[in-house]
Amino acid sequence: MIYPPIAMDIACWALFAVSVDLLLGFTGLLSFGHAAFWGSSAYVSGLLAVHVGLPFxxxxxxxxxxxxVIAVPIGYLAVRLSGIYFAMVTLAFAQMxxxxxNQWRDVTGGENGLQGIPREMFGVDLSDSFVFYYVGLPIVLLGLLLAWRIVRSPFGRVLVSIRDNPSRARALGYPVDRYRLLSFVLSAFLxxxxxxxxxxxxxxxSLQEVYWTxxxxxxxxxxxxxxxxxxxxxxxxxxVVQLNDYLSTSEFDGIGIVTGSIFIVIVLVFRKGIWGTARDLLAPRLKRKRPGGAKSPGDDPAPAPAPDVNAPA
Structure with missing residues (x-):
């Protein structure tokens, strides 16, 4: 059984991971600065709820x-680079x-964080975690739907072509930097x-939300x-969320050792990840069952190759 607070954490982190994959897997840009968007939104949402009293x-x-909005100038400067240079620029902005x-303590609370954020919607108290989960889940589902629609659209197909061969995309007349910037902003919004x-x-x-980890x-x-x-x-x-929760409730101190070991094993054994490996194993069987081997509407676009972080700008 998954308790509502853990289920809500899984939903939020799932949307966050999907937003990163939109940039990494479909645009070919590895960002280590997405904590800036996750964390800045956390602070702004909290401030709006606390001081303005807006529904959550x-x-x-x-x-x-x-x-x-803050992703526009960051992306404008970063998308002109690629590989490790793009990753380091986004990391630098996130640390900024x-x-x-950390320094704007009067607004953010500094090391103490922004506390007492209410869970209300039009005057209705949603402090009950079970109720809040079902009220907040539609926001995550809408975000996932938006991400799915982006990658299934002609815009998403152009992003995949830019990921695979940006020089060819430029030769076909696509403004590569503009597409990358728009993908970066959409990813930041999610x-x-x-x-x-x-x-x-x-x-x-807290400050943990904007930290690079x-x-x-x-x-x-x-x-x-x-x-x-x-x-x-x-x-x-x-x-990851369930494993962290299980280990922390078991009072185990070496959470990083366990998660890191699992990460290494999966990367070595399942080179395309859990979903990617399962999809490749099931694809031949599903293809044989369809007349003419036609693709189903739910098939994903071409999988992303492993990002080359050492590629030159």
């Missing part, structure tokens, strides 16, 4: 829009957001939805589930 869905949407959140809902669910926003956790979830599969991030999030 409106506060979460406001936080996500703020994340998308972390420094601002990450903001997840971060804002996470802060409202916990009633608290938060980005690393999301990337790990994507790799565990399968890069470029979209839904693999959901599986990775469920695995």
């Amino acid at each position: 869905p409106v506060a979460v949407l406001g936080g996500a829009l703020f994340a998308a 957001i972390y420094f601002i959140a 990450a903001g939805l997840a971060g804002g809902l996470f802060a409202i669910s916990h009633g608290f926003a 938060t980005s690393g956790n999301a990337v790990m979830m994507v790799v565990l589930g399968g890069i470029g599969t979209l839904w693999g991030g959901v599986i990775g999030a469920a695995l």
Whole structure:
């Protein structure tokens, strides 16, 4: 049995992982700075709920829009690079957001965090975790639906072509940097939805939300589930969150050792992640059952190759 607070955490982290996969798996850009969007939305959503008294869905949407807005200048500077250079630039901006959140104590609470975030919607108290889960879950589902629609659209197909061969995409007349920037902003918006809902669910926003390890956790979830599969991030999030919860309640101190070992095993044994490996194993059987071997409408786009972080800009 999964308790409602853990289920809500899984849902939020799943949307966050999907937002990272939209950029990594379908655009070919590895970001270590998505904690900036998850965390900034967490703070903004909390501030809107505490000081303005907005219903939590409106506060979460406001936080996500703020994340998308700050993603525009960050993405404008970062998408001109690729590989390790892109990853380091996004990491640098994320650390800048972390420094601002730490120093602006009058607004963010500094090391004490932003506390007492209410869970209300139009005057109705949603402090009960079970009730809040079912009220907040539609926000996550809408975010996942948006991500699915993006990758299944012509825009998503262009992103895959840019990921596979940006030079050819430029030769065909596609403005590669503009497409990358739009993908970056959309990814930040989805990450903001997840971060804002996470802060409202916990009633608290801390510096941990904007720290770089938060980005690393999301990337790990994507790799565990399968890069470029979209839904693999959901599986990775469920695995990591439940494992962390089980180990912490067991009073085990070496959580990082266990999660790191599992990560290494899955990367070595399941090179395409859990979802990607399962899909490849089932694809021949499903194809034989369809007349003419036609693809079903639910088939994912071409899986992403392993990102080359050492590629030149």
